[in-house]
Amino acid sequence: MDFNFILTLADVKAKGLPILIGVLFFGLIIAIHEFGHFIFAKLFGVKVNEFAIGMGPTILKKQGKETVYALRLFPIGGFVSMEGEGEESDDERAYCNQKTWKKMIIISAGAVFNLILGLILCVILISGQDAVGSNRISGFYEGAMSNSVLQLDDEIIRIDGKRVFSNYDITFLMQRNASGKFDFTVKRDGEKLILEDVPFQKITSGNFGYKDRQISSVSANLKRAGLDDGDIITAVNGKAVKNDDELIALIRADEDYTLDLEVLRGEEKLSFEGLKLATVTIFDFTVYPECEITFNKGEQFEFPSIKELSAIFKESVNYSLSLGRMVYLSLFDLISGQYGLNDISGPIGTMSIITDIAEESVETTDYSTLFMLFAMITINIGLFNLLPVPALDGGHLFFMFFELILRRKIPQKYVSWISGAGLALLLIFMAVVSANDIWKLISGIGFM
Numbered sequence: 001m002d003f004n005f006i007l008t009l010a011d012v013k014a015k016g017l018p019i020l021i022g023v024l025f026f027g028l029i030i031a032i033h034e035f036g037h038f039i040f041a042k043l044f045g046v047k048v049n050e051f052a053i054g055m056g057p058t059i060l061k062k063q064g065k066e067t068v069y070a071l072r073l074f075p076i077g078g079f080v081s082m083e084g085e086g087e088e089s090d091d092e093r094a095y096c097n098q099k100t101w102k103k104m105i106i107i108s109a110g111a112v113f114n115l116i117l118g119l120i121l122c123v124i125l126i127s128g129q130d131a132v133g134s135n136r137i138s139g140f141y142e143g144a145m146s147n148s149v150l151q152l153d154d155e156i157i158r159i160d161g162k163r164v165f166s167n168y169d170i171t172f173l174m175q176r177n178a179s180g181k182f183d184f185t186v187k188r189d190g191e192k193l194i195l196e197d198v199p200f201q202k203i204t205s206g207n208f209g210y211k212d213r214q215i216s217s218v219s220a221n222l223k224r225a226g227l228d229d230g231d232i233i234t235a236v237n238g239k240a241v242k243n244d245d246e247l248i249a250l251i252r253a254d255e256d257y258t259l260d261l262e263v264l265r266g267e268e269k270l271s272f273e274g275l276k277l278a279t280v281t282i283f284d285f286t287v288y289p290e291c292e293i294t295f296n297k298g299e300q301f302e303f304p305s306i307k308e309l310s311a312i313f314k315e316s317v318n319y320s321l322s323l324g325r326m327v328y329l330s331l332f333d334l335i336s337g338q339y340g341l342n343d344i345s346g347p348i349g350t351m352s353i354i355t356d357i358a359e360e361s362v363e364t365t366d367y368s369t370l371f372m373l374f375a376m377i378t379i380n381i382g383l384f385n386l387l388p389v390p391a392l393d394g395g396h397l398f399f400m401f402f403e404l405i406l407r408r409k410i411p412q413k414y415v416s417w418i419s420g421a422g423l424a425l426l427l428i429f430m431a432v433v434s435a436n437d438i439w440k441l442i443s444g445i446g447f448m
Contacts, residue, residue: 021362021370022354023075027053029114029378030078033385036113037080040106047083047093054078082106086419088412096412100403107396114382118323121375122316125368127304131289132311133167144284145199151188158185165325166318167287172326174200174281176333201282204257213247215263219278226272228265235262251277290315323379390422 031053038051047066052058054072061070072078084094095103126132135156140147156164159173160183174182180202184195207222208215213233233241236250237260251259257277263270291311295304304312354373361370388398399415 019355019358021358025354025374025377026075029117029381030054030075032113032117032378033110033381034078034080036109036111037106040109041080041082041095044098044102044106045093046095046098046102046106047091048080049083050079050081052079052081086412086416100400104397104400107393107400108386111382111385111393114378114385115320115324118375118379118382119316119320121371121378122319122323123312125371125375126312126315126319127293128368129293131293132291132315134288134290135164135167135170136288137285138288139286141284141286143201145201146284149195149198150184150186150285154184154186154188156184156186157192159183161185162325162329165321166315168319169322169325170287171283172322174283176329177281178202178279180279180281200284202257202279203282204251204277205280207277210244210247213241213244221278222275225275226270227261227263227275231263231265231270233261233263234269236260320375320379323376324383326376327380327383389426390419391426392422395419395422 034051034053038048041048049066050068050070052070052072054070054075055077056073059071059073061068063069082095083089083091084096087096089096091097095106098106137150137152137154137156139152140150156170158164159170160177162169162173164170164173180200181197182200184198186193186195206219208218208227210216210233215227215231215233216229218227218229218231233247235241236247237254239250241247241250251257257279259275259277260271260273261275263272291307293304293308293312295302295308354370354377357370357373361367385392386394386397388394396419399410403409
């Protein structure tokens, strides 16, 4: 009995620490964001009624000189309640009575602080690496296809017209194009060249596992199409399959990776047409290190050299730019239909991802992926808040730009109506995404 109790405590510790890491980080992102609003409101003399981390019922609160500092139950948001925010007020210190440029700084400060936090996390992440990478090709893997066009020492400037800020961009930009062929802009021997249709190998990834033609771990997309764990594949594109070697050969033979499958489920024969398999592009070359990082290798801390500091900071800025652009490109892909609802995660889904990665990081003591995820999330939140959408910080800034152009104040009632409608739509969207997150956790597949 005592032994089982000890195991239970160990299990709680193993699961509880990753969850605690996720909650604390979400709290940090929110606190940093709201602190940006708060500190500039205070600097400009705006009266702040409440500074809260979290939403829902208040757990702890402390009354300051004029501001209530509160910690609320649900770690999914926070707010700074300023006098005259969203309403009229006769108080000369009210937010609504401040000059437009001051209000713009107060509103944008939250997102800017998130971006600064993202940059700091990138610095920490890159400082722990062995080297800072470059965009210059140092070699090709055995069986590479791209070396039919690319050459050693080519410096990659653009891929499919998109600027390559860091070597991290190479992987991301190559996964946005499913064709396996890319247009590269490179610098070769001091000359800028545009190389079209550079070929790369594609492989299927994350669709299903198989043994003796019986599939398992079927992806959510294929489950929605009707496939299920335990199905036995009997034919691919009309050709009979007798073993795993024939199965993989027929899958690879289809250049579009769009398959017609016949399966046996129990005693029932089923057919599925036009199943689109997920693929990834094989990154078949290596890049030179721009700078070796050695200060973190010794048993005692050594201060980095000027060269290392410069390379780390430059790469951190470039990586932050890469993550920021990834946010907007992903948003464009979402709007254009390349991604669906199941590719979006709300607070619940994001927390689940953080917990999984945190659990793996705790087990391996390698926190690089966790820091990368944290940097991506905080930069994502910062940039998302700047979108000109009512109820977001960017929506408020949008109204303020009009005020600057028109040189007169937009009536508060119109701002409130539009912001209220935007907030309602945003809450509905978040409710749908959160419900989809919960359903994915329960069933393994989403709504659509």
